[in-house]
Amino acid sequence: GAGVSQSPSNKVTEKGKDVELRCDPISGHTALYWYRQSLGQGLEFLIYFQGNSAPDKSGLPSDRFSAERTGGSVSTLTIQRTQQEDSAVYLCASSAGGPTDTQYFGPGTRLTVL
Amino acid sequence: ELKVEQNPLFLSMQEGKNYTIYCNYSTTSDRLYWYRQDPGKSLESLFVLLSNGAVKQEGRLMASLDTKARLSTLHITAAVHDLSATYFCAVAPRGSNDYKLSFGAGTTVTVRA
Numbered sequence: 001g002a003g004v005s006q007s008p009s010n011k012v013t014e015k016g017k018d019v020e021l022r023c024d025p026i027s028g029h030t031a032l033y034w035y036r037q038s039l040g041q042g043l044e045f046l047i048y049f050q051g052n053s054a055p056d057k058s059g060l061p062s063d064r065f066s067a068e069r070t071g072g073s074v075s076t077l078t079i080q081r082t083q084q085e086d087s088a089v090y091l092c093a094s095s096a097g098g099p100t101d102t103q104y105f106g107p108g109t110r111l112t113v114l
Numbered sequence: 115e116l117k118v119e120q121n122p123l124f125l126s127m128q129e130g131k132n133y134t135i136y137c138n139y140s141t142t143s144d145r146l147y148w149y150r151q152d153p154g155k156s157l158e159s160l161f162v163l164l165s166n167g168a169v170k171q172e173g174r175l176m177a178s179l180d181t182k183a184r185l186s187t188l189h190i191t192a193a194v195h196d197l198s199a200t201y202f203c204a205v206a207p208r209g210s211n212d213y214k215l216s217f218g219a220g221t222t223v224t225v226r227a
Contacts, residue, residue, distance in 0.1 A: 004156075031213065042118075042202065042217035043157075056214070091156060100145060100164075100212065105157040 002026070004106035006092050012112045013082055021077045021109045025094030032075050033093040033103060034067060043091065049075065082113045116141050116207045120218035127193040127225045135221045137186040137203035145206040146186045147215065148177050150199045157202065160188075193225045 005024045013019050025032050034046040045059040049069045057067070064082075069075040079086055089108040095101035117140040127133050137146070145164055149157040161170040163179035163186060170177050174197065176189045186203055200222045204215040 033213070042219045043204075043215075045214050045216075048213050050213070056211075059214070093157075100206070102147065102159050102162055103215070104159065105149075107156045 004092055004094050004104055006090075006106040006109050008109060009107060010110045010112075012114065014114050015084060016081055018078065018080045019082055019111065021079075021090050021111070023075045023077070023092030023094075023106060025073065025075070025092070026096075026104060029094035029096050029104075030072065031095040031097065031101070031103075032069055033095075034075070034077050035091045035093065036061075036088045037091055037108070038088040046077070046090075079111075082111075084113045087111055087113045116143070116205060116216040118203060118205050118216045118218040120201075120203055120221050123219060123221060125221055125223045127190065127197075127223060129194060129225055129227050130192050133190045133193060133223075135188040135190075135201055135203075135223075137188070137205075137218055139184050139186075139205040139216070141184075142181070142208050143184070143205045144181060144208065145212070146179050147204040147206075148186070148188055149202045149204065151202065151220070152199050160201075190223075193223075195225045195227070198223055198225045 007022045030051045032049040035043040048056040064080045067077045091108045092106045093103040095103045119138045148160040161177040166181040168179045174191045179186045200220045202220045204217045
């Protein structure tokens with residue numbers, strides 16, 4: 001079956017602009033995660049959605065970052081007033097049900113802020 | 115805060131030889147993952163280790179978990195070129211935030227002839 005998909009694959013934007021990154025999880029997966037991978041670093045947890053529960057937004061680095069998940073499926077990560085330090089690869093993952101299930105990752109969106 | 119340390123960060127392997135990547139973590143956990151990432155690609159799940167003493171093997175890769183030592187190892191037997199990639203371990207904390215994986219910085223493996 002189809003894996004996690006993300007769009008766009010690459011995004012170049014100017015400092016100060018807003019960007020939206022999209023994630024389509026594996027069909028039927030109730031848990032969805034966003035991570036950020038900066039050059040030379042590991043993955044940094046951003047946000048977690050599970051079913052209809054309130055998301056855990058504790059990893060979002062600033063109030064310029066927000067995310068939503070519509071209908072328990074597609075998720076959008078929005079970064080407002082982008083800064084150069086936001087440049088990174090943003091990875092989305094989904095898992096079948098509980099938090100102990102393996103997370104399956106999408107291909108990522110490479111964001112470059114000029 | 116759960117901290118995860120991998121070493122080495124870079125590993126140049128010679129084909130046919132054996133190597134080990136280490137993953138240490140700072141607080142109690144019963145669940146550890148190993149992922150592989152090829153350049154420009156996403157992460158691929160390799161192993162899930164769920165208990166002390168767990169050992170999983172797939173092909174030339176074998177992973178083990180010692181929860182008392184807070185250590186996991188990824189052992190590569192008779193390295194081959196197509197194992198060149200970056201390998202990450204990720205650790206889940208105990209408790210209500212057990213979905214919040216903490217990743218190591220990754221070990222970049224290059225296998226040379």
